[in-house]
Amino acid sequence: MFKRIDGAAARPGGTLFFEGRAVAFEAGDSVAAALLAASIDGFRDHAVTRSARGPYCMMGICFECLAEVDGVQNRQTCLLKAEDGMAVRRQRGARVLP
Template sequence: MFRRTEPTDCMITWDGAALPARAGEPLAVALLAAGITHFRDTAVSGTARGPLCLMGACFDCLVQVDGEANVQACMVTVHAGLRAAPQHGARDLDDAA
């Protein structure tokens, strides 16, 4: 789907697996470039979802980042050592910003 045109310069962790990335790129882009398209499961049906708009409007790319839930992967900037994981089920509105 996506192909990198420049080399990676850091490593991030997705659901326990190390992935190459570029510092400063959106997390959603790093995951898509690594072939990952399943970012979260819907609350009602459990259907796999991934990024749709890549600009922060749709909330289909919600993930957990460095222990914080309900984070839009398209709005997070990659940094070396970033830890992210898929989000399952409904988001907790008490934690939403």
């Protein structure tokens, strides 16, 4: 679905893990960009209908890219810089409050 621009020099960044799957990313990638480049487009389930949702605006306005990152729910992955070793999980339904 998404791919990097041909001819652009790859800039090694590291590896994050989406539900246990290793995802390599380039330096400067957001978590959302890294996942989309790895053909992962469902980051969360809708709180009511449970339909798969993924990034739409990539600038923090739509909140469709929410996921659980390193155990913290409701993270906007389009605004979050990818870091080596991050654990990202699909957010299922509404956020759980303590």
